């Protein structure tokens with residue numbers, strides 16, 4: 001286990017950052033979003049730490065953090081993580097004190113206000129690895145740390161080639177970190193680039209020679225992942241930039257300006273930073289295919305950990321299921337499921353068809369008999385049990401947790417709406433994908 005480095009995982013900081021995956025973040029932070037039937041997004045980053053033998057992990061949480069805090073402490077604290085003794089995830093929820101009034105104002109402010117914990121005598125870390133908590137990727141952080149140490153850098157950024165995908169589809173993205181590096185991969189320039197300022201994608205991919213400085217340059221996208229020497233971090237946050245709130249827009253460019261050594265680690269593996277609903281949907285659909293693209297959930301060399309649950313095996317009766325993943329404890333009657341993610345404790349009624357969709361499942365098994373007519377009031381939604389009723393058709397949708405979907409409904413985005421807020425009716429359409437809100441009730445016969 002590496003004792004000299006500790007990880008700082010960012011939960012979710014603000015209303016703004018939580019909007020990119022809205023409405024999945026209406027009542028939870030980004031890291032707590034269920035993914036691939038059995039997991040939460042934050043499991044990917046925590047598992048990277050565990051698989052990289054980083055034993056001390058601080059999770060800084062603030063906005064909509066109840067379910068994230070609960071998942072982290074139940075899954076990874078104390079005896080929760082079976083067979084992985086010595087690992088510790090410490091949740092530091094945003095707090096106020098006599099000196100520090102108000103909430104954390106950004107990533108730099110959050111770290112600064114937790115320095116007293118990070119500086120603790122019991123904490124032997126000499127470096128910190130700072131990680132966004134909602135990205136889906138596998139990275140051996142030891143490789144990143146090796147680059148950082150071998151180049152004797154103060155800060156090392158993980159960077160990725162900029163895929164054209166982000167330029168073509170990502171209209172809602174407000175900013176990303178644009179990095180220029182020298183032929184030795186030292187960072188020459190870092191700036192957080194607004195959508196309107198984006199460089200031409202073809203030009204960006206090209207390597208260029210800066211005639212003035214005679215430096216060969218290449219451009220990359222920052223992954224928002226940083227290794228920082230403890231001393232440098234304390235100096236940057238307390239002495240040089242005591243009022244800076246944000247790491248990306250203030251601290252990193254500031255460090256380059258004052259001459260600190262900022263190195264880059266080029267990562268060319270699968271990485272999805274979940275910048276919007278379309279990205280989440282795409283990553284979910286990839287999880288249903290046995291292909292080399294996408295996140296490998298089946299890699300025994302790097303286990304994806306999560307909260308162990310005492311769930312019975314899924315009960316599948318006369319159903320036809322293709323190209324799909326099914327979580328634990330589901331009850332699937334005579335239904336047809338294709339290209340879909342079926343979350344834990346999902347119930348689906350007879351003759352229903354689910355295609356290219358993500359069902360997040362349920363937190364509880366309902367005690368009512370499924371479809372009990374005696375408690376149903378037609379057209380009102382009253383008496384509809386959690387799950388999908390019989391004879392319903394759902395295509396290209398995300399159904400959040402604990403949703404009660406009646407019988408004979410159709411969710412296919414029949415009018416081909418691209419963006420639409422129908423929260424009062426229990427759903428939102430984003431990028432042409434219908435998202436049914438957590439706990440929503442969709443009455444019998446509804447057509448969306």
Ligand SMILES: Nc1ncnc2c1ncn2[C@@H]1O[C@H](COP(=O)(O)OP(=O)(O)O[C@H]2O[C@H](CO)[C@@H](O)[C@H](O)[C@H]2O)[C@@H](O)[C@H]1O
Pocket residue numbers: 010011012013014017030060061062104105106107110131132133134175176177178192221222223224246248249273
């Ligand atoms: N006060 C707070 N407390 C706890 N958590 C907080 C927080 N404020 C923010 N966070 C979390 O910290 C992470 C970074 O969030 P930011 O909003 O600062 O940057 P963004 O994700 O847009 O871009 C970043 O990541 C992209 C890659 O996705 C880079 O390109 C870009 O340079 C970089 O700024 C997110 O996981 C966010 O939820």
